[in-house]
Amino acid sequence: MSFSNAIKPVRKAVFPVAGLGTRFLPATKVMPKEMLPLVDRPLIQHAIDEARDAGIEEFIFITGRAKEMLETHFDHQPELMETLEKRGKHDLLEKVKATALPEGSLFLTRQAKPLGLGHAIWCARKLVGNEPFAILLPDDVVLAKKGCLSQMIETYNEIGGNIVGVMDVPREQTASYGILDIKTDDGKLVDIKGLVEKPKPEDAPSTLSVIGRYILQPEVFDHLASFEKGAGGEIQITDAMAKLIGKQPFHGLRYEGQRYDCGSRLGFIEANIAFGMEDPEIGKQVRDLVKRFAA
C-alpha cells in the first residue's frame, strides 16, 4: 500500500482489553483489569469517555477469555434505571445513563491468545479497514484539561500521518517503555526517526517514551501480519510502527496532562488520589485526607 497525502478523519478507536493483567493478581483472576474503578468509573469507561470527547464514532474492543463484563458494562440496564428513577436518585441515574454508547457503535472481536499488543491490534484489521484509527490502552490514564486523544486529533488534523502520545521518563526506566529516536524536536512535536521497544538505559536513543495513545495509518496492519516476536517474546506494536517510519510521517506529541500507569499497583493508587482530588463531589475530602496522611 502506498501512503496518500490526504488527511482522512479519525473515526474509529481500538481498545485492546485481552491482556491477562498479571501485575494485579489476584484482583484480576476473575475481574478484568480494565474494570478496576478509578474513583467511580472503571478504567475502560475513562478510555471510552476520552475517545467520545475526541469525536470517535466507532469503538472496537479486542477482548478475550473471561472479559465479557467489559461489554455488559455498556449495556442498558432498565431495572436499575427504573429503580433509581423511583427512588429519585437522579444524579446516579444520569451517571448510569452516561455509560451507554449509541446503538451500533460498539464492535467486538476476540484475541484467542494474548500474544502481545501488536497481535491484539492486528485482530482489529477487518473492523478498522482502510482508514486511520486511534488506539487507547485503558490502563494508561491521562488527567488533563483537554483529553489526550482530543489534543492528538487536533494535531493530526493539521499534519496527518501517524502520531503517538509521548512523555519523558527517567533514564533508568527506559526498559519499561517504547522509546523514541528523535530527528527533530520543537518542544511539543517530535519528528521520529526510529522506535525501540524496552531498551536498556544505556542503549536507549532518548528518554522520550510512547504512552498508550496512538493514531496510526492502516498500513501498520501490513507489518503486524508478519507476527514477528519482539521484546519479551510478544508481538509488539512498536516494531510494526517502526517499519512505517521513513515511509510515512511519524510524530510524537508531548500532550498536556499527567499520565498514570493504572496497570501497576503504585500507578493505580496514585491515579485514584489524583483523580479523587479533582472529583467535584469528594475532591475536598480527598485533599484533606492526603494532607492528614502527609502530616
Ligand code: UTP
Ligand atoms: P499490558 O501489557 O499492560 O497488559 O497491555 P497485561 O498483559 O494485561 O498486563 P500485565 O503486564 O500482565 O500486568 C496493555 C493493554 O493491552 C492489552 C491489555 O489488556 C491492556 O489493556 N493487551 C495486552 C491485549 O489486549 N492483548 C495482549 O496480548 C496484551
